[in-house]
Amino acid sequence: MKQIKGISYNINEDIVGRITFKKNMFHRTNEIWVNKNATSPKSEYAATISENESITDNGKPYCIVSSIDVFNEGDVVVVNKQGEIIFVYEVKSIHNAIMATERCNHRCIMCPQPPILQEKDRTPFNLKLISLFDKNTQEIGITGGEPTLIGDNLFVLINHIKKELPKAAISILSNGVKFADKEYAMKLAKCRHHDLQIDIPLFSDIAEEHNRIVGAKTFYKTVQGLYNLALFHQRIGIRIVVHKQTYKRLPQFADYIYHNFPFVVQVAFIQMETVGLAKENLEQLWIDPFDYRTELREAVLLLADRGLKPYIYNAQLCVLPEDVRCYAKQSISDWKDIYISECEGCALRNQCAGLFESSKEIHSSHIKRIEHISSDISCVN
Numbered sequence: 001m002k003q004i005k006g007i008s009y010n011i012n013e014d015i016v017g018r019i020t021f022k023k024n025m026f027h028r029t030n031e032i033w034v035n036k037n038a039t040s041p042k043s044e045y046a047a048t049i050s051e052n053e054s055i056t057d058n059g060k061p062y063c064i065v066s067s068i069d070v071f072n073e074g075d076v077v078v079v080n081k082q083g084e085i086i087f088v089y090e091v092k093s094i095h096n097a098i099m100a101t102e103r104c105n106h107r108c109i110m111c112p113q114p115p116i117l118q119e120k121d122r123t124p125f126n127l128k129l130i131s132l133f134d135k136n137t138q139e140i141g142i143t144g145g146e147p148t149l150i151g152d153n154l155f156v157l158i159n160h161i162k163k164e165l166p167k168a169a170i171s172i173l174s175n176g177v178k179f180a181d182k183e184y185a186m187k188l189a190k191c192r193h194h195d196l197q198i199d200i201p202l203f204s205d206i207a208e209e210h211n212r213i214v215g216a217k218t219f220y221k222t223v224q225g226l227y228n229l230a231l232f233h234q235r236i237g238i239r240i241v242v243h244k245q246t247y248k249r250l251p252q253f254a255d256y257i258y259h260n261f262p263f264v265v266q267v268a269f270i271q272m273e274t275v276g277l278a279k280e281n282l283e284q285l286w287i288d289p290f291d292y293r294t295e296l297r298e299a300v301l302l303l304a305d306r307g308l309k310p311y312i313y314n315a316q317l318c319v320l321p322e323d324v325r326c327y328a329k330q331s332i333s334d335w336k337d338i339y340i341s342e343c344e345g346c347a348l349r350n351q352c353a354g355l356f357e358s359s360k361e362i363h364s365s366h367i368k369r370i371e372h373i374s375s376d377i378s379c380v381n
C-alpha cells in the first residue's frame with residue numbers, strides 16, 4: 001500500500017478516515033480534512049492534515065506533511081502515532097483490496113508477504129473501510145493471507161460490499177483449500193454476487209511439486225475446491241507464479257488444466273515479485289524471465305488455441321515473444337509500478353506493465369526499449 005510520512009500530533013490510536021478537501025456538513029467524524037494552510041485542526045473531523053507547520057495546536061489530532069498533492073478527495077487513509085499515513089483505498093486506482101487476514105495455511109516459498117500466526121479479527125475494521133469507499137467503486141479485491149481463514153466472515157464481507165458498493169466486481173484470491181468443504185463453497189454461491197471471481201493458485205500438475213512449493217499437503221484439497229466451486233457455478237481463475245521451480249512443466253501444466261478444469265474462465269501466468277520470501281529464497285527461485293519464454297509461450301498458446309483465456313501478469317513486453325505479448329496484462333498496482341532507464345523512448349511503454357518497484361535491482365537482463373511497433377499487439381481470439 002502507498003504510504004507517506006508526516007509528523008503526527010495528538011494521535012494516540014490509529015485514525016481511519018476518508019480524505020476530504022471540502023468543509024462538509026455531515027459525516028465529518030469519518031472524514032479527514034486536508035487543507036494546505038489550515039490555521040487550526042478542525043474538531044468536527046477525525047483528524048486534519050496540513051502543510052502548515054505553524055498551525056495552532058488546539059489538542060485535536062492532526063498531521064503535518066510536506067505536500068498534500070498526494071491526496072485525492074475520497075481516498076481512505078490510516079494515520080498513526082508515528083506520522084505514517086497509509087493509503088488503504090485510492091479512489092483513482094483499480095487495484096484496491098481488503099486484506100481479510102494476514103494468516104495463512106500455506107507457506108509458499110515465494111510468498112511476497114509472509115503470513116503472521118495470530119492477529120485480532122480484522123472484520124469490524126474491514127466493514128468500516130468498505131463503508132468509507134466511494135460508492136462508484138468498480139472493483140474490489142479480497143486478499144490475505146488466506147481469506148477463507150476468517151470462515152463465514154468472508155461472506156459477511158461480500159454481502160457488505162454488495163450493499164455498500166453495488167457496482168463493484170469482487171475478486172477473491174484464495175488457495176482454494178477451504179472450498180474442498182462443499183458446504184463452504186455453497187455458502188459462497190449463496191451470496192449471489194452479480195460479478196465475483198475467485199482466483200486460485202496451482203503450481204504444478206504433479207501433487208508433490210505443488211505441495212513442496214506451498215509448504216503443505218493440500219494439492220488434492222485445492223483440486224476438490226476447484227470442482228466444488230465449479231459445481232456451484234462460481235467464476236474461477238487459476239494462477240501460477242513462474243519461477244525456477246515451476247517453469248519447466250508449464251506446457252504440461254497448461255495441458256493438465258485444459259483436460260481437468262475446462263470450466264475456468266482464465267489462467268494467469270505470473271512473473272514473480274522478488275520481495276518477502278521470494279527475496280529470501282532467491283537462489284532457489286530466480287530465473288530470468290527471458291530464459292523461460294519458450295515454455296511460457298508454449299503454455300499460453302496451447303490454452304489460447306483450445307479456447308481458454310490465458311493471461312501473463314507482471315511481464316515486460318520486450319522480454320516476451322512477440323506472438324504472446326497480446327496476453328500480457330497491466331497488473332502491477334500503480335503505487336509499486338516503475339520503468340527503468342532502458343524503458344526511455346520505448347514504443348510499447350504505454351501498453352507495458354513495467355516493473356515492480358522492488359525489481360529495480362533484480363530484473364531480466366533482456367529489458368531493452370522497442371524502437372518501433374512492428375505489428376498490432378491485440379490478440380486474435
Ligand code: SF4
Pocket residue numbers: 316317318319339340342343344346347348349352353354367368369370
Ligand atoms: S523497455 Fe520497458 S517499457 Fe519497453 S517493453 Fe521493455 S519493460 Fe516495457
